[in-house]
Amino acid sequence: MSERDPSTLRSSRWFAPDDQRSFGHRSRLKQMGFDTEDFKAKPVIGILNTWSDMNNCHTHFRDRAEEVKRGVWQQGGFPVEIPVMSLSESFMKPTSMYYRNLLALEVEETMRCYPLDGVVLMGGCDKTVPALIMGATSANLPSIFFPAGPMLKGCWRGETLGSGTDMWKYWAERQAGNLCEDGWNELEDGIARSPGHCMTMGTASTMTAIAEVLGLCLPGSTSIPAVHSTHARMASACGRRIVDLAWDKVIPRDLLTEDAFHNAIVTDMALGGSTNAIIHLIAMAGRAGIKLTLEQFDEISQQLSVIANIRPCGEYVMEDFYDAGGILALLSQIKSQLKLDALTVSGKTLGENLEGAEVFNDDVIRPLDKPVSNAGGTFVLRGNLAPDGAVIKPTAAEPKLLAHEGPAVVFKDYADLKERIHDESMGLTAVHIIVLQNAGPIGAPGIPEWGMLPIPNYLLKQGVRDMLRLSDARMSGTSYGACVLHIAPESAIGGPLAAVRDGDIIEVNVEKRILELKISDEELQTRLAEWTAPPRRHRRGYGQLYADEITQAPEGCDFRFMHAGDDVVEPDIF
Numbered sequence: 001m002s003e004r005d006p007s008t009l010r011s012s013r014w015f016a017p018d019d020q021r022s023f024g025h026r027s028r029l030k031q032m033g034f035d036t037e038d039f040k041a042k043p044v045i046g047i048l049n050t051w052s053d054m055n056n057c058h059t060h061f062r063d064r065a066e067e068v069k070r071g072v073w074q075q076g077g078f079p080v081e082i083p084v085m086s087l088s089e090s091f092m093k094p095t096s097m098y099y100r101n102l103l104a105l106e107v108e109e110t111m112r113c114y115p116l117d118g119v120v121l122m123g124g125c126d127k128t129v130p131a132l133i134m135g136a137t138s139a140n141l142p143s144i145f146f147p148a149g150p151m152l153k154g155c156w157r158g159e160t161l162g163s164g165t166d167m168w169k170y171w172a173e174r175q176a177g178n179l180c181e182d183g184w185n186e187l188e189d190g191i192a193r194s195p196g197h198c199m200t201m202g203t204a205s206t207m208t209a210i211a212e213v214l215g216l217c218l219p220g221s222t223s224i225p226a227v228h229s230t231h232a233r234m235a236s237a238c239g240r241r242i243v244d245l246a247w248d249k250v251i252p253r254d255l256l257t258e259d260a261f262h263n264a265i266v267t268d269m270a271l272g273g274s275t276n277a278i279i280h281l282i283a284m285a286g287r288a289g290i291k292l293t294l295e296q297f298d299e300i301s302q303q304l305s306v307i308a309n310i311r312p313c314g315e316y317v318m319e320d321f322y323d324a325g326g327i328l329a330l331l332s333q334i335k336s337q338l339k340l341d342a343l344t345v346s347g348k349t350l351g352e353n354l355e356g357a358e359v360f361n362d363d364v365i366r367p368l369d370k371p372v373s374n375a376g377g378t379f380v381l382r383g384n385l386a387p388d389g390a391v392i393k394p395t396a397a398e399p400k401l402l403a404h405e406g407p408a409v410v411f412k413d414y415a416d417l418k419e420r421i422h423d424e425s426m427g428l429t430a431v432h433i434i435v436l437q438n439a440g441p442i443g444a445p446g447i448p449e450w451g452m453l454p455i456p457n458y459l460l461k462q463g464v465r466d467m468l469r470l471s472d473a474r475m476s477g478t479s480y481g482a483c484v485l486h487i488a489p490e491s492a493i494g495g496p497l498a499a500v501r502d503g504d505i506i507e508v509n510v511e512k513r514i515l516e517l518k519i520s521d522e523e524l525q526t527r528l529a530e531w532t533a534p535p536r537r538h539r540r541g542y543g544q545l546y547a548d549e550i551t552q553a554p555e556g557c558d559f560r561f562m563h564a565g566d567d568v569v570e571p572d573i574f
């Protein structure tokens with residue numbers, strides 16, 4: 001039996017036998033205009049396309065899917081494009097995070113039920129990346145990730161704009177009365193000028209880089225801007241490569257090892273990546289049977305400085321990062337921290353992929369002795385307010401707030417926050433600590449990106465641009481500020497955050513990893529004993545499934561039942 005015997009292909013179960021069912025399968029392909037020679041004895045490659053008219057990050061995916069197909073045909077495969085749910089960060093409510101696991105389920109079952117020998121996972125928008133990888137890992141068929149690529153840099157009155165980051169920055173100026181309506185409208189026109197995901201080091205740029213370091217992408221592919229001709233050529237290269245992966249039976253769990261996840265965490269910290277990466281990496285690792293802890297992230301953050309000078313922690317955007325050498329150049333700077341023997345879809349190790357990588361602008365990708373910040377990318381805090389942990393991105397905060405005590409002002413939910421935060425009669429000062437409850441996985445639901453809580457307008461007018469803010473929510477990776485996030489357990493299930501009251505003193509000390517509510521243990525227990533759970537929001541459908549099965553942030557916010565076993569069940573009725 002030759003190494004590439006067509007009978008070894010998974011799809012041969014559908015198409016090869018001389019029986020009634022296979023006759024039906026073949027005839028229906030011919031109904032669509034395909035000839036026997038198009039699909040006979042060839043790997044069937046599924047192109048899982050998350051294109052949608054409601055997903056601005058993926059508007060170029062119609063073209064890219066055709067370019068992927070071209071590569072599949074060139075390499076002797078049979079490409080089939082299959083649409084899967086498009087997770088739009090901009091338009092989905094309450095949050096695309098609410099639907100990450102739903103897409104992961106769809107991907108897994110799509111891969112399982114169709115006659116596919118391998119898949120190309122097309123994604124880039126924030127939650128799409130982990131969802132596709134989670135589903136593919138559970139299905140465990142040969143897979144390659146195709147990254148959407150960042151959009152081109154924005155521009156306004158000669159100034160470079162970064163999506164998300166500069167929106168927050170200039171909105172604060174607008175609220176402070178320093179930016180007129182015409183200027184604001186010009187910003188709206190200039191901040192997002194091409195297809196692609198956010199060009200700052202938000203969640204999308206962080207997660208696609210992580211996908212590459214995990215070994216699931218072609219080397220260097222995740223740094224290419226969405227509209228570059230190189231991106232189109234990379235699409236065809238992905239199509240060619242997945243055919244070989246399908247023949248060679250290279251599956252995700254061959255690549256997603258403990259070493260690979262170590263490399264992902266190291267890269268996240270060197271990039272100054274999104275705090276959301278912690279939740280996603282824990283969930284992705286869980287699908288591969290690997291347990292990651294918050295302590296692993298914190299330990300690595302203490303060993304590694306941020307060297308990517310990319311907004312919101314730095315000055316530049318992803319287009320500059322690509323021109324400076326991209327992700328391979330950054331990884332070449334931190335080789336001593338990486339497990340270089342980890343395998344990748346290129347057929348080479350990570351170390352081999354880095355051979356010849358160079359930094360072409362050492363202000364964009366800094367050397368280790370001249371980092372953007374000596375602080376790690378993300379720190380983990382614990383204390384009586386967060387016994388299961390919370391996270392903060394110190395590089396995005398005003399340094400004076402990293403060791404702070406102040407009185408709490410508490411908002412019971414997001415609606416309460418919107419209604420009262422700008423009320424001058426509340427008398428907030430820069431010393432206060434803003435606390436938002438019921439914004440976690442169950443409380444919101446979906447742990448939305450509400451964690452960059454607004455600063456009162458009257459304080460913005462006084463020149464205040466950062467305050468300490470605490471919640472069980474997440475924060476956009478493009479955001480900045482002294483925001484403590486993912487507090488666990490969340491308040492909606494009776495976590496200590498639910499016990500905080502106006503005027504309580506809270507201590508945050510990032511260096512010492514402390515998050516403490518300054519009341520006695522007895523008082524805290526009394527308050528929690530008096531606490532009553534908010535009414536359940538959903539009693540049917542996906543909402544009920546989500547509430548019943550979702551885990552907390554330190555567990556990845558995945559569904560519990562997705563980790564009940566690691567078997568991959570193949571269809572057995574033909």
